[in-house]
Amino acid sequence: xxxxxxxxxxxxxxxxxxxxxxxxxxxxxxxxxxxxxxxxxxxxxxxxxxxxxxxxxxxxxxxxxxxxxxxxxxxxxxxxxxxxxxxxxxxxxxxxxxxxxxxxxxxxxxxxxxxxxxxxxxxxxxxxxxxxxxxxxxxxxxxxxxxxxxxxxxxxxxxxxxxxxxxxxxxxxxxxxxxxxxxxxxxxxxxxxxxxxxxxxxxxxxxxxxxxxxxxxxxxxxxxxxxxxxxxxxxxxxxxxxxxxxxxxxxxxxxxxxxxxxxxxxxxxxxxxxxxxxxxxxxxxxxxxxxxxxxxxxxxxxx
Numbered sequence: 414x415x416x417x418x419x420x421x422x423x424x425x426x427x428x429x430x431x432x433x434x435x436x437x438x439x440x441x442x443x444x445x446x447x448x449x450x451x452x453x454x455x456x457x458x459x460x461x462x463x464x465x466x467x468x469x470x471x472x473x474x475x476x477x478x479x480x481x482x483x484x485x486x487x488x489x490x491x492x493x494x495x496x497x498x499x500x501x502x503x504x505x506x507x508x509x510x511x512x513x514x515x516x517x518x519x520x521x522x523x524x525x526x527x528x529x530x531x532x533x534x535x536x537x538x539x540x541x542x543x544x545x546x547x548x549x550x551x552x553x554x555x556x557x558x559x560x561x562x563x564x565x566x567x568x569x570x571x572x573x574x575x576x577x578x579x580x581x582x583x584x585x586x587x588x589x590x591x592x593x594x595x596x597x598x599x600x601x602x603x604x605x606x607x608x609x610x611x612x613x614x615x616x617x618x619x620x621x622x623x624x625x626x627x628x629x630x631x632x633x634x635x636x637x638x639x640x641x642x643x644x645x646x647x648x649x650x651x652x653x654x655x656x657x658x659x660x661x662x663x664x665x666x667x668x669x670x671x672x673x674x675x676x677x678x679x680x681x682x683x684x685x686x687x688x689x690x691x692x693x694x695x696x697x698x699x700x701x702x703x704x705x706x707x708x709x710x711x712x713x714x715x716x
Contacts, residue, residue: 434587434605434606434608435586435587435608436466436476436478436480436499436501437466437468437476437478438464438466438478438698439466439658439666439668439681439683439696439698440464440668440670440679440681440698440700441612441630442614442626442628442644442646443462443670443677443679443700443702444460444462444464444482444700444702445573445580445582445612446482446484446495446497446514447464447480447482447497448571448582448584448586448610448612448630448632449530449569449571449572449573449582449583449584449610449612450514450515450516450530450531450532450569450570450571450584451516451528451529451530451571451572451573451582451584452484452516452528452530452571452573452582453484453493453494453495453514453515453516453528453530454484454485454486454487454490454492454493454494454495454516454518454528455486455493455526455528455573455575456486456704457486457490457707458485458675458704458705458706458707459483459484459485459704459705459706459707460483460484460702460703460704460705461481461482461483461702461703461704461705462480462481462482462483462700462701462702463479463480463481463699463700463701463702464478464479464480464482464698464699464700465478465479465480465698465699466478466479466696466697466698466699467696467697467698468683468696469685469689469692469693469696470693470694470695470696470697471692471693471694472692472693474502474503474504474505475503475693476501476502476503477501477502477503478499478500478501478502479499479500479501480497480498480499480500481497481498481499482495482496482497482498483495483496483497484496484514485707486518490518491517491518491519492515492516492517492518493514493515493516493518493528493530494513494514494515494516495513495514496511496512496513496514497511497512497514498510498511499511499512499536505540505541505542506538506539506540506541507537507538507539507541508536508537508538508539509536509537509539510534510535510536510537511534511535511536512532512533512534513532513533514530514531514532515530515531515532516528516529516530516531516573517529517530521574523576524576524577525574525575525576526574526575526576527572527573527574528572528573528574528575529571529572530569530570530571530572530573530584531568531569531570531571532568532569532570533566533567533568534566534567534568534569535564535565535566535567536564536565536567537562537563537564537565538562538563538564538565538593539560539561539562540560540561540562541559541560542559542560542561543559543560563593563594565591565593565605566589566591567587567588567589567591567605568587568588568589569584569585569586569587569588570584570585570588571583571584571585572584577616578615578616579613579614579615579616580612580613580614580628581612581613582610582611582612582613583609583610583611584609584610585607585608585609586607586608586609586610587605587606587607587608588607589605590604590605590606590607591604591605592604592605593605606634606636606637607634607635608632608633608634609631609632609633609634610630610631610632611630611631611632612628612629612630612631613628613629614626614627614628614629614644615627615628616648622649622650622651623647623648623649624647624648624651625645625646625647625648626645626646626648627643627644627645627646628644628645628646629641629642629643629644630642630644640660640661640662641660641661642658642659642660642661643658643659644656644657644658644666645657645658646668651672652671652672652673653670653671653672654668654669654670654671655667655668655669656668656669656670662687663685663686663687664683664684664685664686664687664696665683665684665686666681666682666683666684667681667682667684668680668681669681670700675703675704675705675706676701676702676703677700677701677702677703677704678700678701679699679700679701680697680698680699680700681697681698681700682695682696682697682698683695683696683697683698
């Protein structure tokens with residue numbers, strides 16, 4: 414297995430490290446609540462979703478993310494509630510926590526709905542010194558602790574316009590932007606940065622039970638360049654799909670999935686085209702979802 418030291422990762426890809434304070438997802442279009450709390454309650458069923466992602470396979474302690482989420486519609490379709498439990502690791506840093514979501518939903522035009530969503534997070538930030546490469550081996554800050562932890566609150570806000578054919582959303586994530594306290598001191602370089610996500614897509618009906626859904630995602634902060642995801646997904650009989658994505662950071666993504674009754678399964682593989690491609694064997698993301706019906710025939714499919 415090829416290896417890169419953490420020192421190489423954090424120097425050669427420093428810009429990427431800063432921009433990936435939030436986890437990266439390739440199949441976000443199947444669980445848009447990961448990026449936007451206003452998506453909460455966008456179906457009449459109860460979707461229970463699991464996303465597991467391993468980035469840069471072959472590099473030790475590369476980004477790894479697991480998220481379990483669920484949400485539902487309440488109060489005659491005027492509000493949604495949901496939540497998620499997440500674990501995210503990158504190098505010596507770990508984040509484990511939970512998030513609660515609330516959305517208020519308004520009917521607008523042409524069977525479309527507009528929702529306003531907000532979320533609250535509480536997570537534990539952990540810094541592991543045991544795998545760090547110290548410039549000064551006698552540095553007491555390194556030798557005194559094996560790990561340090563800090564609890565942080567955060568909040569997201571979003572808008573989401575959708576119907577059965579299209580979706581469009583705008584969200585601001587990590588709005589509080591607190592600094593991380595390590596060793597009793599605030600580390601300004603570790604301040605959480607506010608992220609923005611703008612996404613949209615439309616599903617076109619074709620002949621012979623085929624559909625095609627192009628979509629796009631713009632993401633970034635005001636401290637780093639914005640990035641674009643351009644996606645296209647072909648769907649057959651609403652139960653099988655094949656998709657491709659291109660990211661402006663140079664990654665190309667392939668997606669394959671199927672639906673069986675209330676179960677959805679998806680697999681994405683990312684291929685890097687940047688300099689890091691020589692040190693890793695791709696990134697892999699698994700998506701599973703079970704949609705619980707409240708009553709017989711009461712739910713609409715999410716995608």
